[in-house]
Amino acid sequence: MEQIAGAVLITIGVILFILRPVLHGDEAPLTSTDGGKDELDSQKKISALKGLRDAEYDYHSGKLDEEDFQSLRLEMASEVLGSIKETESGPDVEVEIQRVRAGLAAGSTCLACGEVNRNGSNFCGQCGSTLE
Amino acid sequence: MIQLGELALQLALPISLFGAAFAFFGGAKRRGDWVLAGELTVYAVFFLLLLTSAGIVVAFLTDRFDYWYVANYSNRELDTYFKVSGLWAGQRGSLVFWVLLLSLFSVIATFSNRLKNREFMPYVVGVLLTVTGFFLLVLLFADVNPFEKLPFAPADGRGLNPQLQNYWMTIHPPTLYLGFTAFTVPFAFAVSALLNGRLDSRWIVITRRWILLSWFFLANGIIFGMRWAYEELGWGGFWFWDPVENASLLPWLTATAFLHSIQIQENRGMLKVWNMGLVVTTFLLTIFATFLTRSGLIESVHTFAENTKIAFIFLGFMGVVAAACIMLIVWRKPLLKSEHQIESYLSRESAFLFNNVLFLGAAFAVMFGTLFPLITEGITGQTITVGPPYFNKINLPLGLGLLALMGIGPVIGWRKASRRNLVKNFRMPIVVGLLVAVGFYLAGARHGMALVTFGLSAFVMTIIIVEFVKGTKARSRIEGEGHVVAFLHLVGRNRRRWGGYIVHVGVVLVFTAFAGSAFDRELITTLEPGDSVTIESPLGHEYELTYQGLSSERGNNLAARITALMDVSQDGKPIGTMTAEKRLYLTWEAPVTEVGIRSKFLEDLYLILESVRDLNGAFLNDAKAQRATFEVQVNMLVGWIWYGGLVITLGGLITMWPSRGPQTSSTQEDPRRSSASPTI
Amino acid sequence: MKSNFRFLAAIGGVSLVVGYLIWTGVTETMTYYLTPIELINRVEEDPTFHQVGVKVSGRLEKGSWSRDSDELLHYFTVADLEDESVRFSVEYRDILPDTFNDQELQDVVLEGRFREDGVFDATVVLTKCGSRYEATPEELVGDYIE
Numbered sequence: 012m013e014q015i016a017g018a019v020l021i022t023i024g025v026i027l028f029i030l031r032p033v034l035h036g037d038e039a040p041l042t043s044t045d046g047g048k049d050e051l052d053s054q055k056k057i058s059a060l061k062g063l064r065d066a067e068y069d070y071h072s073g074k075l076d077e078e079d080f081q082s083l084r085l086e087m088a089s090e091v092l093g094s095i096k097e098t099e100s101g102p103d104v105e106v107e108i109q110r111v112r113a114g115l116a117a118g119s120t121c122l123a124c125g126e127v128n129r130n131g132s133n134f135c136g137q138c139g140s141t142l143e
Numbered sequence: 144m145i146q147l148g149e150l151a152l153q154l155a156l157p158i159s160l161f162g163a164a165f166a167f168f169g170g171a172k173r174r175g176d177w178v179l180a181g182e183l184t185v186y187a188v189f190f191l192l193l194l195t196s197a198g199i200v201v202a203f204l205t206d207r208f209d210y211w212y213v214a215n216y217s218n219r220e221l222d223t224y225f226k227v228s229g230l231w232a233g234q235r236g237s238l239v240f241w242v243l244l245l246s247l248f249s250v251i252a253t254f255s256n257r258l259k260n261r262e263f264m265p266y267v268v269g270v271l272l273t274v275t276g277f278f279l280l281v282l283l284f285a286d287v288n289p290f291e292k293l294p295f296a297p298a299d300g301r302g303l304n305p306q307l308q309n310y311w312m313t314i315h316p317p318t319l320y321l322g323f324t325a326f327t328v329p330f331a332f333a334v335s336a337l338l339n340g341r342l343d344s345r346w347i348v349i350t351r352r353w354i355l356l357s358w359f360f361l362a363n364g365i366i367f368g369m370r371w372a373y374e375e376l377g378w379g380g381f382w383f384w385d386p387v388e389n390a391s392l393l394p395w396l397t398a399t400a401f402l403h404s405i406q407i408q409e410n411r412g413m414l415k416v417w418n419m420g421l422v423v424t425t426f427l428l429t430i431f432a433t434f435l436t437r438s439g440l441i442e443s444v445h446t447f448a449e450n451t452k453i454a455f456i457f458l459g460f461m462g463v464v465a466a467a468c469i470m471l472i473v474w475r476k477p478l479l480k481s482e483h484q485i486e487s488y489l490s491r492e493s494a495f496l497f498n499n500v501l502f503l504g505a506a507f508a509v510m511f512g513t514l515f516p517l518i519t520e521g522i523t524g525q526t527i528t529v530g531p532p533y534f535n536k537i538n539l540p541l542g543l544g545l546l547a548l549m550g551i552g553p554v555i556g557w558r559k560a561s562r563r564n565l566v567k568n569f570r571m572p573i574v575v576g577l578l579v580a581v582g583f584y585l586a587g588a589r590h591g592m593a594l595v596t597f598g599l600s601a602f603v604m605t606i607i608i609v610e611f612v613k614g615t616k617a618r619s620r621i622e623g624e625g626h627v628v629a630f631l632h633l634v635g636r637n638r639r640r641w642g643g644y645i646v647h648v649g650v651v652l653v654f655t656a657f658a659g660s661a662f663d664r665e666l667i668t669t670l671e672p673g674d675s676v677t678i679e680s681p682l683g684h685e686y687e688l689t690y691q692g693l694s695s696e697r698g699n700n701l702a703a704r705i706t707a708l709m710d711v712s713q714d715g716k717p718i719g720t721m722t723a724e725k726r727l728y729l730t731w732e733a734p735v736t737e738v739g740i741r742s743k744f745l746e747d748l749y750l751i752l753e754s755v756r757d758l759n760g761a762f763l764n765d766a767k768a769q770r771a772t773f774e775v776q777v778n779m780l781v782g783w784i785w786y787g788g789l790v791i792t793l794g795g796l797i798t799m800w801p802s803r804g805p806q807t808s809s810t811q812e813d814p815r816r817s818s819a820s821p822t823i
Numbered sequence: 824m825k826s827n828f829r830f831l832a833a834i835g836g837v838s839l840v841v842g843y844l845i846w847t848g849v850t851e852t853m854t855y856y857l858t859p860i861e862l863i864n865r866v867e868e869d870p871t872f873h874q875v876g877v878k879v880s881g882r883l884e885k886g887s888w889s890r891d892s893d894e895l896l897h898y899f900t901v902a903d904l905e906d907e908s909v910r911f912s913v914e915y916r917d918i919l920p921d922t923f924n925d926q927e928l929q930d931v932v933l934e935g936r937f938r939e940d941g942v943f944d945a946t947v948v949l950t951k952c953g954s955r956y957e958a959t960p961e962e963l964v965g966d967y968i969e
Contacts, residue, residue, distance in 0.1 A: 017147060025190075029161075038175025041261055043260055496830075507841070508844070515853070527854065534848075536847070536851070540844065732924065733924060
C-alpha cells in the first residue's frame, strides 16, 4: 500500500517539477548573455594579437624571413585594429602597429578590445577587462 | 527500494521522451518556458535513474536471488565489492549503467550551459533526452529488464564468472562507457548546430573539452581491457582482434581523427562537412559498439547471449540517426562551405589530413574485417572469416604512417612550411632514428617492422623533446624566467598543444611496446618437482625456473586452489620465486588459471600452469601427483603499454585542464605564423 | 586550385594503398568457416582443400578427450551439430582453454587443417563456454528444483 502511495507521490512530484516553468511562466534564456557573435570576433582579435607577438619572436629567432614577417604583421595588425583595410599601407598603419606592439610589450594593450592604455594601468579604460 | 527503482525506470522512459519533445518544441517556437521544462527533465531523469541504479545495487547487496539478474551474476559468498559492481556485470545492468552515465553527462552539460550558448541548448537537450529515451526503450521492451523476477527465489545465485572478479575488469567497462556516453554531448551540439545554422567553429569550441574527455576515457578503457586480458586470460597476449575489442577501437580511431581535423576547422574554417560527418560517425560507432556486444550477431568470447530483439531495435535506431543526420548535412551544405583552401601539401593542414585518411582507413579496414563473416554469409551463403593476420597486416603499415606523422606534425607549420626549415629541423631526428634502428640491428634484432618502429619512435621522441627544449629556452630567455618556471608557464599557456605532445609520447611508448612483442619467447614443458627449465631473454640473460611442487587449499568461494611454486634465478643468481595457479570455484564449472608475472622495466617473465597430470591427487596434496605442464614466456616491453597509458593520462589531463581567463576561440596560436614556434 | 587537385590526388593515392592492403589482407588470410559436414563434402569434391586452413565449429564428443604421454598433445573427437554420426578426430598441440570439458555438452571452434588421413590438425581450439551463456529463467529454476 505504501509502495503505491510512494509511487504516486514520486510520479506527481516529477511531473510537477518538470512542468513548473510552463505553469508559472519561468523561462530559460534563449540567447546568451555573452553575446555570441561579438565574442567570436573579439577572440579572433585576441588570437591575432598573440599571433603578432609570436611572429615577432619567430622573426627575431630566424624562423621567419623578412618578407613573410611583414605581410603577416600587416594582416594581423589589420584584424586587430578592425577598421583599417588590408590594402592600405604606409606610415599611419606603421605608427599604429608600433603603438600596439609597444603596448603589448608593456602589458598595457587590452587583449579583450585592443585598446592601448596608459603604462602601468591595471584595467582597460575602454572595456574594463583586467590587463595582463 | 528495489521496487522504487523499478518504478523509476518505467517512469524515466515517458518522462525523457516528453522532455525531448518539450525541448525541441521550445527551441523551434522560441518558447523559453518549454525549454526550461526540457532542461528540468534532464535533472529529473537523472534522479530517476539514480533510484533505478540504487534499486539494483540494493538487490545485489541483499542477496535478492528472486531477481533473475541478481541470481545470474551474484551469490552469497561474493565479495561486496563485486556485488556492487554487479550493476554493470551483465547485459541488463550494464544498459542501466550506460544510460545512468549518459544522464549524468546530460546534467553536467545542461547545468554548465544554463546561462551560456543558449542558441544551442534547446536542441542539445532534445538530442540528449532522445538518445536517453532510446536506451530506456531498449531496457523496457527488448527482454532485458533488470527487474525481471523468477517464479521463486533460488537459495543461492550462480555467482560471478571468476575471470571477471578482477580489479581491471571492474574498471574497464565503466571507463569505456564513460568514453562512449561522453561523446553524445559533442554529437548533440553538432546536431544542434545543424538545426540552428550556427555552423562556424562555435559548436566545436564549446565541446572541445567533451571530445577530449571522451577520447581520454576511451583510450584508458581500451588499455585497461588490455591489462585485464594480459593478467587474467592467461595466454600472455593483450589484444586478439576479437569483434568486441574491434568495436570499441572503432570509435576511438575516428575520435582521434576528429580531434585533429577540428583544429583545421578552428584555425582555417575548412573541412566543415568532413567534421560533421566525423562527429556523427563516431557517435554511431559508439552505438554500434554496444550493439555488437549485445546482439550476439558476431561470434565473440565477449558477447552476451544472442538477442535478436535488441539487434533490430539498435539497427533501427542507427539507421534513423544516420538518415536524419545525412539529410540535415545536405540541407545545410551551403553553410558548411570552406573558408579557405589548402595552400600547400607541405603544411600542418596537410599532415592532419593524412592523419585523418590513415585513421579512417584503419577504421574502415577493422570494421570490414569484423563484419566480413556476416557479409560473406549474406552474399554467398558461405561464412568466411579473417583473423589477426588480416588485422595486423593492414594496421601495421598504417600505424607506422601515423607514427611518422606524429613526428612531422609538430615541426611543420600551418598554411605553408618552408622546405629549407623542414630539412634543418628533421636532420637530427632522422639521424637519431636511423642510429637507433641500426643499433638494434647490430644488437641482433632482425625483425624488419620492429626495427622500423623503433627507429620511428626514436625519431618522434627526439622531435618532441627538442620542441619542449626549444620552447623552454626561448621563453626562459625572452621572459627572463628560470628553466623550470619557463617550462611550466610554457605548458600552462598552451595546454592543448603541449599536453597533446605528452599524449603523443605515451602513444610512442605503446607502439614501441607493440614492436617489442615481436621478440617474445615462449616454451611449453612438463616437469616433476626438482626439474628446471631455462628460457633466454632477447636481452641476453637467461632465466632458470626450478619447479618446487604443488600445494592445494580451500578458500571461501573456492573449492580448491592449486599453486605451483617455482624458484627463479637469472644467470645463475637466485632472484626470487613465482607462483601460478589453477582455481576451482564452487560456483563455476571450469577451472580458472591465474598466471604468475614478474615485471621488470624491459620485460615480463610470465608463467602459466597449463595442467596438472593427476588433479585429484594434487587436491589431496599427494606427493606423487606433482607432475605438471607449464608454459613460460618472456614478454618484451609489455610494461611500456601500461607506462604509455600513464603518460597518455597525464597528457590528457593537461589538455583538459581549465585555464584562467577568457576561453579563447581558436587555439592559442594564430595559424598565420609560418612555422610552429612556441607560443609564449 | 592546382595544389588542391594535387592534394586530392595524394589523398586518393593513400586511400588506394589502404584499399590495396585490405584487398590483399582479405584474399591472403580469409578462412572458411564450416561445419564438419561441409568440410568433409568440400574435401571430397576438391582434394586440394586438405591444404587449406579452415575454421570449423562442431560439438565435442563426450569422453573423447585423451592425452599423449608427453602431455603436450591432445586428442579428441568433434561431431557435426546437426548429424552426430559425421565426425572426425582432432589432434592439438598447445594449451587447451580452461573451459574445455569433454564431460559436458560443449561446442567448440577449431582452426587448422583437415589432413588427408582424416584427422583434423588443429592450431587453435576455442570453446563456446557454458559460463558465458546466460541461463534462461526456466533453466535456473530447473537447476534448483533438481
